Amino acid sequence: MNVAELNTALEQVTQVPRVLGAMVVSADEGIVVGEALMEGLQSNAVAALAASVSQKLAQTTGAAGLGSPSFVHLAAENGALLAVPAGLGLVIVVVAGRDVNVGLARLEMLKVAETIG
Amino acid sequence: MMTEDIRGLSAELARDPTSLVFLALAEALRKRGQLGAAGRVVRAGLQRHPQLADAHALLARILTDQRDFGQAFESWSTVLELVPGHAGAHQGLGFLYFRAGEFDDALAQLEEAARLAPDDPGIQRGIETVRAFAVERTTPAEVAPEEPADEGNGRAAVFGGLEGANKAVVLLDRHGRLLAGGLVRADGEDVAEQVAAFLAGVSQECERSARLLDLGVWTGLTAEAERGHVHIVPPTAETLLLLSRDRSVPLGRIAHLAERAAAAARRWLEEAE
Numbered sequence: 001m002n003v004a005e006l007n008t009a010l011e012q013v014t015q016v017p018r019v020l021g022a023m024v025v026s027a028d029e030g031i032v033v034g035e036a037l038m039e040g041l042q043s044n045a046v047a048a049l050a051a052s053v054s055q056k057l058a059q060t061t062g063a064a065g066l067g068s069p070s071f072v073h074l075a076a077e078n079g080a081l082l083a084v085p086a087g088l089g090l091v092i093v094v095v096a097g098r099d100v101n102v103g104l105a106r107l108e109m110l111k112v113a114e115t116i117g
Numbered sequence: 118m119m120t121e122d123i124r125g126l127s128a129e130l131a132r133d134p135t136s137l138v139f140l141a142l143a144e145a146l147r148k149r150g151q152l153g154a155a156g157r158v159v160r161a162g163l164q165r166h167p168q169l170a171d172a173h174a175l176l177a178r179i180l181t182d183q184r185d186f187g188q189a190f191e192s193w194s195t196v197l198e199l200v201p202g203h204a205g206a207h208q209g210l211g212f213l214y215f216r217a218g219e220f221d222d223a224l225a226q227l228e229e230a231a232r233l234a235p236d237d238p239g240i241q242r243g244i245e246t247v248r249a250f251a252v253e254r255t256t257p258a259e260v261a262p263e264e265p266a267d268e269g270n271g272r273a274a275v276f277g278g279l280e281g282a283n284k285a286v287v288l289l290d291r292h293g294r295l296l297a298g299g300l301v302r303a304d305g306e307d308v309a310e311q312v313a314a315f316l317a318g319v320s321q322e323c324e325r326s327a328r329l330l331d332l333g334v335w336t337g338l339t340a341e342a343e344r345g346h347v348h349i350v351p352p353t354a355e356t357l358l359l360l361s362r363d364r365s366v367p368l369g370r371i372a373h374l375a376e377r378a379a380a381a382a383r384r385w386l387e388e389a390e
Contacts, residue, residue: 046330063311070343
C-alpha cells in the first residue's frame with residue numbers, strides 16, 4: 001500500500017459523522033505517515049502523543065497478561081481520540097467530536113488496519 | 118501529600134531520634150507498601166522504646182503484610198505480655214490462626230477481641246467469616262477478613278467492597294509510583310508495580326492531547342485487548358486509576374466501576390492529606 005492508497009482508506013474513516021480527522025502514525029517515532037482532514041489539528045504533536053499513549057497501554061496490557069490492545073479510546077468532554085494498532089508498527093489515530101459513534105469509527109479504523117496488514 | 122508527610126516525619130525523627138514520631142513514619146511507609154523501610158523504622162524505634170506496645174503491634178502488622186506470620190505471632194504475643202487485654206493483639210492472633218487453618222483458636226482469639234472491643238464491626242465480620250470457614254472446613258483464601266487495615270498485599274485498603282479490589286484496581290501517582298490496589302495476572306503474579314511504572318506520564322499525555330485538540334478535560338482512557346479490557350481515569354490531577362476486567366464485562370460497566378473506584382480513591386487521598 002502506498003501513501004495515496006493509505007490516505008484514501010483514511011478518507012473512508014472521516015466519512016463517519018463527527019470524525020474530525022484521521023491519520024496513520026508510526027508507533028515508535030510518532031511520525032505521521034498518512035492523514036486525512038487533519039488541517040488545523042496539530043497532527044504532528046497529536047501523533048507523537050497518541051503513539052506514546054498507545055505504547056504505554058500496550059506495555060500495560062502485556063504486563064497484565066491481557067495481550068495486545070486492539071482499540072484505544074481517550075474520552076474527553078468535547079470529543080475523543082481513538083487509536084487502533086495496525087501491522088508494520090503503525091497506529092491509526094482518529095480525532096472525533098462529541099457524540100461520535102465510537103463503534104462505527106472503530107469498525108472503519110479496523111478496516112484500515114486490515115488493509116495495512 | 119503522602120510523600121511530603123513522609124519527608125516531614127523523617128526530618129522530625131532525624132531532629133529528635135527519641136521521638137515517638139517513628140510510629141507515624143512507619144505506618145505511613147507501610148501504607149505506601151514500603152514494608153522493608155517501615156520495618157527498619159519501627160525496629161529502630163523499638164531499640165529506644167522496647168516496652169511500647171503500639172510499636173510491637175505495628176511491627177506485627179508489617180510482618181503480617183510481609184507474610185512473615187511466625188514473627189508476626191511473636192510480636193502480637195509481646196503486645197499481650199505488655200498490655201493484657203489488647204483487643205488488636207487478639208484480633209491479630211485470630212487472623213494468624215485463621216491463616217493457619219486453626220479455626221477454633223482463631224475463633225477463641227476473635228471472640229476475646231470482640232469482648233474487649235464490642236463495637237468493632239471488623240472483629241464481628243471476622244468472627245462470621247471464620248465460622249463460615251469452620252463449617253465448611255476449607256482452607257482460607259489469600260485474604261482474610263479480619264485484617265481491615267490493608268487488602269492483603271501490604272498496601273492501603275482503599276477499594277474495600279469493590280469487586281476485584283485487591284486484584285484488578287491500581288492507584289498510582291503521576292510519576293508511576295503505586296499508591297494502592299493490586300493487579301494480579303491469571304498466573305497469580307502481582308504486576309501492579311510494573312504497570313504503575315509503565316503508566317507514568319500517561320495522565321499528562323492525555324491532558325496534553327485533549328488540550329491540543331481542543332477536546333476539553335479528558336475523562337477516561339480505555340484499551341480493549343485480546344483477553345481483557347483496562348479503563349483508566351484520573352481521580353485527581355496528581356493520580357491515575359486503572360481498573361481491569363476480562364472481556365466478558367461490558368466496557369460501560371467497566372467505566373462505571375472505575376468511577377466508583379475513583380470516588381473511593383479521592384476519599385482516601387483526602388483523608389491522607
